[in-house]
Amino acid sequence: MAQVTKWSGVAVAVQSALATALVVTAISKASTGVVSYTGTDPSNGAFVLIKAEGMHQVDNRVFRIANVNGAGDTFELEGENTTGYDTFLSGTAEVITFGINAATFTGVTASGGDFEFIDITTIHDNVRKQIPNVASPATYAFESLWDPADPGLAALKEASDNQSQRAFRLAFQNGYKLVGTGYIGATLLPTGNAQDKVVTSVVITLFGRPTLYTT
Missing domain, CATH: 2.40.30.180 (Ubiquitin-activating enzyme E1, FCCH domain)
Known part of the structure; x- marks a missing residue:
């Protein structure tokens, strides 16, 4: 299993x-x-x-x-x-040095990494043929509690303001790890719904492929 x-x-x-x-x-x-x-x-x-x-x-x-x-x-x-x-x-x-801890995230979604395709259909084919070209960058979008005073969020906003790449590491309880580097998008604009918590979004757009470890 x-x-x-x-x-x-x-x-x-x-x-x-x-x-x-x-x-x-x-x-x-x-x-x-x-x-x-x-x-x-x-x-x-x-x-x-x-x-x-x-x-x-x-x-x-x-x-x-x-x-x-x-x-x-x-x-x-x-x-x-x-x-x-x-x-x-x-x-x-x-x-x-992984010295910034993000401790306010409440949700995460991943997207990207899918290939663009080149059409190689000939006049002899009845069905279009394609081969993969470059892949789109992988992206992680985190929903975060909105706390502009949080040191982690402040550091992410600074990276975003400076359009700087930052390496990141996700470490799971079972020892699995995912690491990569990318550009940070963190305006810290507050959003949410009436009578609910105020949240903001942090987006990491990878610049290169992530690497996975099981220990």
Whole structure:
């Protein structure tokens, strides 16, 4: 039987800082991708934002670090199979500090990630044929209690006002985690219904694909 995951006890954390960027010199094509870098050694279990040219499959994605080899200046992208990915050319890695806690969310919906399609129908076909093109960005929309004095909401509004990307992490009670990075939309405009709680919306539009972990 599949494990049931509940929207209860979910911790939502948002990036408060990025460490000085490590220069990435290579990312292997392997069952677990290995990153070669120059700079200060990161720690096992840390989350890192990868920006990459060439290997677009890892560009602007958040990964958890494993098996740091300080002597060899390498670490693994935990669980990421890069065997079929494009060839890495250049990039950086920035260790993320998740110092902002969002504790006012009451609901969440997800959308996007669906493909645009290219029509390849020929004059010989009786049914149209299509192949997938690029996907639309995934989006998370959170309903939140309206509290402009809340430090988490204030930090999200600041990111929104500055049109800044922020990494985020959803951590579920069963250990599952979803991480990614995106643009924050948080005007903190109040809305709601008569005799009901005042709420506002926070939207994260991903800039790159999310990454899932089961531990």
